[in-house]
Amino acid sequence: MSSGQQVLLKLRKMIITGELEGGHRIAEIPTAERLGVSRQPIRIAFRLLEQEGLLIKSPTRGYIVREISEKLVTDALQVRGVLEGLAAKTVAEQGLTEQQKDSLLHCIKEIDQLFADKTEFGDLELERYHHYNLIFHETILQGANNLALRQALSKNNQLPLASNQAIVYDQQRALSEYHRLHYAHLQHCSIYDALMNRQAGRAEDLMREHSCVNILGETVRAILEDHHECMTLVKA
Known part of the structure; x- marks a missing residue:
């Protein structure tokens, strides 16, 4: 890097x-x-x-x-999910071109190889993941061929953590971050499958959920902390 x-x-x-x-x-x-x-x-x-x-x-x-609030980040990611969900739905309805199929599958194979070779990510792996993640999302956005959607997404990308460019990876929590990115990769695989089978509703739902993967780590930590507190109360 x-x-x-x-x-x-x-x-x-x-x-x-x-x-x-x-x-x-x-x-x-x-x-x-x-x-x-x-x-x-x-x-x-x-x-x-x-x-x-x-x-x-x-x-x-x-x-x-900029002063960042949890609500601002969540709102921006939800809007991104709606917009990218619409893009995925549109592409599924009209069907993938051969070039789009090849591009999406290439991204999946390249990222999958990263997880096959490594159990944690350093700078080089993170850079490659980021590169193919951007291509995956851009391929779907281009396939939708919707100028209004692209402009709305570009505007939303100016909010904190809303853009695909804004990848975050905390090396102090390397294991959980690795699993978060792996989960995002599996979501890509499911989205690709829905697009290939022209399942428009499924593709839209999967993409909307995928948009929140950036805050998945915080969600998991909150759940675990709640569980720990509950267990402490039970033991007391």
Whole structure:
């Protein structure tokens, strides 16, 4: 993974976890010094994070870290699910072209190979996963051939964590993150199967559920914490 991509992942995580506090100004030079890199990858990362809705351009200089709420992220992902669900439904109704079939299947095979070879992801595996994940989603979106849908999705992508570009991977929770991405891969397989069999309703439902995979880790942790609390109460 390039140094620029590493910087982007690092800054994205710092914003999401609150290490970079919402509402605070962030500038190139102090950020570059903090991460021990040059200003160039910082400048590029800032622009990309602005597109993802994690930074807001300051009217003077630099950027402001966006204040992120759980509701904002959930709402954005639900809207993405509706839009991508419509794209999948449309493609299923009209049928896949041979080129689309080949593209989707190639993505599935490449990602499947990552999980066959590795039990956890490093930078290289994450970069390859990200690459083929983007192609998978873009193939379906292009297949829908709906300009209004594409523009609506582009607008929604400017909200925090709503874009397919905004991949998050917490190395401190490597095992659970690995399983989350594997689950997302299995969802891709199910979506492909629904598209191949022209099951429009199923394809739409699967894609809508798939949109929330980014917050699946938080859901699992919440369930486990609730279970732990319940068990503690029972023992008491």
